[in-house]
Amino acid sequence: GIQVEQSPPDLILQEGANSTLRCNFSDSVNNLQWFHQNPWGQLINLFYIPSGTKQNGRLSATTVATERYSLLYISSSQTTDSGVYFCAVGSYGQNFVFGPGTRLSVLP
Amino acid sequence: GAGVSQTPSNKVTEKGKYVELRCDPISGHTALYWYRQSLGQGPEFLIYFQGTGAADDSGLPNDRFFAVRPEGSVSTLKIQRTERGDSAVYLCASSLGSGWEQYFGPGTRLTVT
Numbered sequence: 001g002i003q004v005e006q007s008p009p010d011l012i013l014q015e016g017a018n019s020t021l022r023c024n025f026s027d028s029v030n031n032l033q034w035f036h037q038n039p040w041g042q043l044i045n046l047f048y049i050p051s052g053t054k055q056n057g058r059l060s061a062t063t064v065a066t067e068r069y070s071l072l073y074i075s076s077s078q079t080t081d082s083g084v085y086f087c088a089v090g091s092y093g094q095n096f097v098f099g100p101g102t103r104l105s106v107l108p
Numbered sequence: 109g110a111g112v113s114q115t116p117s118n119k120v121t122e123k124g125k126y127v128e129l130r131c132d133p134i135s136g137h138t139a140l141y142w143y144r145q146s147l148g149q150g151p152e153f154l155i156y157f158q159g160t161g162a163a164d165d166s167g168l169p170n171d172r173f174f175a176v177r178p179e180g181s182v183s184t185l186k187i188q189r190t191e192r193g194d195s196a197v198y199l200c201a202s203s204l205g206s207g208w209e210q211y212f213g214p215g216t217r218l219t220v221t
């Protein structure tokens with residue numbers, strides 16, 4: 001099945017800093033989503049982005065499907081951005097597979 | 109509108125008991141998914157329904173696990189003869205169809221003692 005890798009596994013930032021999270025996947029996909037899992041365990045949808053670029057406030061994402069990677073950009077980070085960020089991909093006829101996540105801590 | 113809801117939010121049961129976990133998807137979503145998340149890991153796929161039928165149950169770990177969606181809306185995940193290794197957060201998601209954006213519920217935390 002499709003393999004998903006995320007980097008870095010852990011990231012510590014000072015409030016106000018910018019960061020880039022990466023997701024690599026092993027096969028072509030028809031679905032790619034970025035999620036933020038908050039400290040209460042809720043998975044919050046950030047982007048549905050099987051290809052192209054999207055922006056939502058301080059967050060933006062880019063997926064280069066032909067090169068099998070996606071990037072999530074967080075600008076001017078806030079303490080409320082802390083949590084685990086997951087990339088998940090779906091490929092034709094295959095299940096939705098989550099990466100191992102990036103654990104982000106934003107310090108005040 | 110209302111999101112995906114799951115009940116109960118927490119369930120503690122003794123080893124060997126039977127449990128049922130419920131998922132109410134977003135109205136109009138024909139696709140429904142169950143996942144299991146262990147501590148420190150990403151969610152893992154269990155089963156996918158398109159309408160009333162299980163389109164893919166390849167993620168169910170063994171025959172103690174079973175899920176139904178009799179009317180194409182609410183789904184129930186059933187676990188027989190629970191084991192301590194079944195302890196995890198069980199997540200449900202729904203989408204307009206396969207390949208569309210998935211929306212997750214808050215999960216049910218199952219603890220088997």
